[in-house]
Amino acid sequence: MATCGLAAGAGETRKAFTETLAERNIEAAVIPVGCLGHCYAEPLVVIHTPDYPPLCFHNVSPGKAKILVKSFLEEGDPLVEFLYGAMEPNELLPSVMDFPRFSLEKRIVLEHCGHFDPEDLFQYLLTGGYAGLVKALTRSRSEVVEEVVLSGLRGRGGAGFPTGIKWRLATEAENENRVIICNADEGDPGAYMDRTILESNPHQLLEGLVIGAYAVGAEQAVVYIRSEYPLAVRRIRDAIRQAEEAGLLGQAVLGTPIHLEVLVFQGSGAFVCGEETALIQSIEGLRGMPKARPPYPVEKGLWGKPTVVNNVKTLSCVPAIFRNDAAWFRQVGTTASPGTAIFSVVGNVVHPGLVEIPMGTTLRTLIFDICGGVPGQKKFKAVQIGGPSGGCLPESFLDTPVDFDSLIQAGAMMGSGGMVIMDENACMVDVARYFLEFTQSESCGKCTFCRIGTRHLLIILDRITKGLGTLEDLETLETLAADIKLGSLCGLGKTAPNPVLTSLKYFRDEYEAHVLEKRCPACACRELTAFYIDLEKCARGCDACVGCCPVEAIFTTSNRKKGIDAQKCVKCGECMVACPPEYDAVRKVSPPELAPVIERGKE
């Protein structure tokens, strides 16, 4: 019951369960849980019964819910036709672990997500929650810092700075009045793992935050969270209240003399506030504009105090490190990037959702083995990693291992972990234009190169997607991109040209087709594409496309077939969907001149 489960209809499913259970007088507890990360199969339901291992059912609509109660709970038939798999290996039924989507994952942060009620502190304690904090508190501050240094944990926000070193730097600051901030301003379009963690396991994050606060000696902590995530805001607020009541936060943390106050600050929708200095400005009530570093926040940050800013995933890794130890953490992943990486794999892929894999897994395993590859027998074209700061990698890079350094070498970056898979229908010029549109409007305006440069990149890309570009434009894109990287202060400007640079590097032929032939190879740029109806295939008298056209651009020809008025057509593609598959008569071509002209019938 996280935001995406609810969007998929989990609310109604839950209602159907409670109602049918009451109707049939069956005693069962319906527990709303967090997110398992298997968004493609939502709403998911796990049913625990004495006779069977816990069984997971997928795409459970209210109707299916009623049948499950009747047939499974009342009559004892486990309804294998609805079954996704058993949650535990057993002799009777296939287990979910038989699927690569489960077995190839390695879950540290997401381990308990989706298995318990995130609004219940007690259930978190049952998973071993706050045991890491108890262990950490038995050790000295510097021992805690050194343990994290040893674990090799690197910041999961994108840059990959070693967390332990950051903490150590903060403890070296003279001012004893320190602050720790959890950065939950997940502004990256296409990434939602922070939201899921906040919604599905808020106490794990709080535990990491308390350990961090203890290590650096902070008495104040702030969770900076996007206001676009109302459910996450509510869950973290509730979690803080519960933790305070249980003595895990506040005046005396677990009876020790340690004092910690946690505030929630809601971000107001500015992408640049994911940058730590901008984030701090925003908490102080100013415009979120980055400041020149040094001084780094660890020396002088929020309200002038030494400040540690850590990402949600980073802090959520910390409890597990203390429950086990640094060496255990190092066993997972690679030497330079220990631990796991969490990606939200979305776009044109069979099993989209959240995936947690050991660092060093290749992109191919991630996209094809775990997430099932590209649907509809289409060809894989590119994977966009790291959002607006990252890059698009083509097929030849599929064997790149996923870790901080390999991805930067390839021209992309880890970013916050958004991964968008694109099939042959995506136009790389259009994708670059999309990202530039985003960074251009999100640039805070402080640095001239970022403010004006991104605007110019956007104008040029816009021109190219309309078929008005020149070869010279491609040169300008490259030089301007390099200048913006050099002339910007913060990560936003330094990385904003990445989508343009990588797509130019790996998909130059697509740019050239737009410029030289005025053709969009993917038929995605609407100005360069036309729709027409193949008269050979069009069925006489069928009106399926006429009804769906939003602008009445489809007319009937003299022999009762259909044609599209190119002047009226807005190229929405509705007719292509509406045309019955047995006819499949609607075609898309680029350049538009290739579309045959079809005469209107005489009235």
Added chain:
Amino acid sequence: MLDALVSMKNPSGTPEVDTEELLMLEDLRNGLRRFAGARSNLIPILQMIQERYQYLSPAGMKLVAAHLNISTVEVYGVASFYNQFRFHPPGRHQIQVCMGTACHVRAADVILENFERKLGVKEGQTTPDREFSLERVACVGCCALAPVAVVDREVQAGMQPSKVEGILLGFQIEKDRLDREKQNRGSDSSETAGT
């Protein structure tokens, strides 16, 4: 402060603050008492106002400036920096079309365009009858269900151009029903009054 605002006139001579806004300002003045006059409260205050009244009015921002003892332009400067804040009252039904990456590659622009066409307004605008307002948002974090739109705070998964029509039709049916009920009730009460 409030009295000064009320007596202010536009160059055309009409009062700058109408009655609807006046009630809001009165209420806002009470709401502000909960916040200390510290600069770091600026964004939480603005968020409270937006939550309560759906938008920030010029007079409201003046009140906030006075409360925090900063200039009005500073309040406006911060408010206009962040995407969250609106400066015009939105419609009764709010439609936000997600423009995240996953939604983009699944043709979110077509969805937005379809809303624009059906409602007759551009993104960022409200229909003249104040029934609907249309906005684009960067990402609502439901990427696996792309393309999505948020209609009255509820996420609509797997949007299609034809679904746009369905959603708007649903509102129209609901409105017609309410209107009919109101009319019926109106005629009922007049009948009772007659007898």
